[in-house]
Amino acid sequence: MRADKALLLAWGLILVAAVGWPFLLPGEYLWRDMALLHDPALTPGALGSGALPARNVPQDALLALAGGPWIARVLILGAAGCAAATAALWAASPWTAAGAMACAVANPFVIERLLQGQWSLAIAAWLLPVIAYCGLRGHERSAWLAMCVASITPTGAVFAVLTALFCARTRVGLAGLVLWLPWAIPGIMQAQTGSVTGSARTAVEAFSPHAEHLVGTAGALIGLGGIWNSQAVPDSRTAGFALAGLGVAALAVLGAFRLVRREAQRLGALALMGMGAALALWLCPGVAVWLVENVPGAGLVRDSQKLVMLAIPLYVAGLGALPRGFAPLALACTLLQNVDAPRALGVLAPTDTGVDRALVAEIDDRTALFVDRPYLVEVTAADGTRGVAIDPYSKVTAQLSSGQLSVDGDVVDQAAPAYLAALAAWDERDMAQLEKLGVGVVVLDGRIVASTPAPPPALPWAPMAGWLISPLLALVLRGAPRSACPLTPKKR
Known part of the structure; x- marks a missing residue:
């Protein structure tokens, strides 16, 4: 036994x-x-x-x-x-x-x-x-x-x-x-x-x-x-x-x-x-x-x-x-x-996630709008296989994500209205609107290019x-x- x-x-x-x-x-x-x-x-x-x-x-x-x-x-x-x-x-x-x-x-x-x-x-x-x-x-x-x-x-x-x-x-x-x-x-x-x-x-x-x-x-x-x-x-x-x-x-x-x-x-x-x-x-x-x-x-x-x-x-x-x-x-x-x-x-x-910890520290808990990062990013697995993954910055920052998801070219989930509104405000360089939307920083090309007085978001516990x-x-x-x-x- x-x-x-x-x-x-x-x-x-x-x-x-x-x-x-x-x-x-x-x-x-x-x-x-x-x-x-x-x-x-x-x-x-x-x-x-x-x-x-x-x-x-x-x-x-x-x-x-x-x-x-x-x-x-x-x-x-x-x-x-x-x-x-x-x-x-x-x-x-x-x-x-x-x-x-x-x-x-x-x-x-x-x-x-x-x-x-x-x-x-x-x-x-x-x-x-x-x-x-x-x-x-x-x-x-x-x-x-x-x-x-x-x-x-x-x-x-x-x-x-x-x-x-x-x-x-x-x-x-x-x-x-x-x-x-x-x-x-x-x-x-x-x-x-x-x-x-x-x-x-x-x-x-x-x-x-x-x-x-x-x-x-x-x-x-x-x-x-x-x-x-x-x-x-x-x-x-x-x-x-x-x-x-x-x-x-x-x-x-x-x-x-x-x-x-x-x-x-x-x-x-x-x-x-x-x-x-x-x-x-x-x-x-x-x-x-x-x-x-x-x-x-x-x-x-x-x-x-x-x-x-x-x-x-x-x-x-x-x-x-x-x-x-x-x-x-x-x-x-x-x-x-x-x-x-x-x-x-x-x-x-x-595997290497490619997250810039200095950038994360600079964002400092504020809501970030990443202008040039999609919801899904291209990655390479440890064994060399290429694929996609959810944007790692969405896990280490209060990122305002688009959430847009496509499967075989068909859009399954549309981009979130809040993200689209923030993107439109940035295109107009309307910082007041960005602050109203709660966006604290705007990130482009891996660096903060603009900021607003918007405080860090509240946490519903x-x-x-x-x-x-x-x-x-x-x-x-x-x-x-x-x-x-x-x-x-x-x-x-």
Whole structure:
């Protein structure tokens, strides 16, 4: 028994290292949606009240309060480790645990989202099985703490609550609505002021799931893949290895029939809701357009592939419940579906972000208008791959960003009205208007070319403060009477 535990521990460490190795390296990170810099600024945008939608709340505020990438490293490696441990303890035997652990840590959803730079969404994907397991086994405190960490991104917060509503007591899921405050309140205010602009139809089309070789779009989704950006996919999946994902799905469903009925029903319902919604919105994009246009907060589903994340707990539990004879096949399928993931993740390694710290110090917390910097800048990854990333200055200054986003030449998000107004004022050299808009400095060619008496922006702390103290709610939640440890399985 001790040998089995040691082997599973070693296997878990190998899986976490294979996926998270770039985050074991020192330095700053800049790739696509990821910008993890030293000494990020605590700005209105980081707290959700900037000119752009609050899509990076509360993660940006957490990074600013922590002072740099170290907190992201801890959360990424810790969440992946918790996913591996949960899969091992959920499994019926050490043999089936190996495949379940591989699915929990290195499934296509996690790999593709990491390659897109969405590290916080990967954390949420790792923690959904933890929330489900702890909820089903009655470990409410641990489920709540996992929900708090998963909620560093809005999508993670929503899916964590949904998982808790299916797998834990209702009060745990409803309490999770508190975790929505940092982005829900700014989102409602922005919707009322009309500060968010863009075509819902264009966005839904741009973020539609993409087909993968030999399996198509439906097969990609069933295999937990199919992200909209085909460049954020390991090369192996374009060579037909996505077929292994169908094997993983089939084996997971087979194993699910061996679960305790209560667990199978709840995990199955959660998976059907997520996978069914993802497939439905892909087949009927008009429904997604209507939701984005008419339902507050439904902008989360314009990237409908994210919904398959709700199936991960069932896949993990189902693979772990397989008969011992299926264990080699399950392990082979889970590894083959992302066989080159460790190499592909090399683009995430630390790199030079090009930030001029002297310029940042000179800006001194004032709102800056960068006249000649786009929302997305060209970057070169550590392995030499060229791509784009969010402007790193938006993380270290109170930058008035345009937010304009184009996908394959189609404008998905229009430039923010506040940015356009400030740019027009600068073209007219109307410094009074710039001051009225809150712009403190104007930056051109890497230096400050003008300034106004506008003070540094105020910081709206209330929603973020509620999120920061949310882990304390674990003190009032009652854990399972049999064990205070969430990762202690019940006796069989």
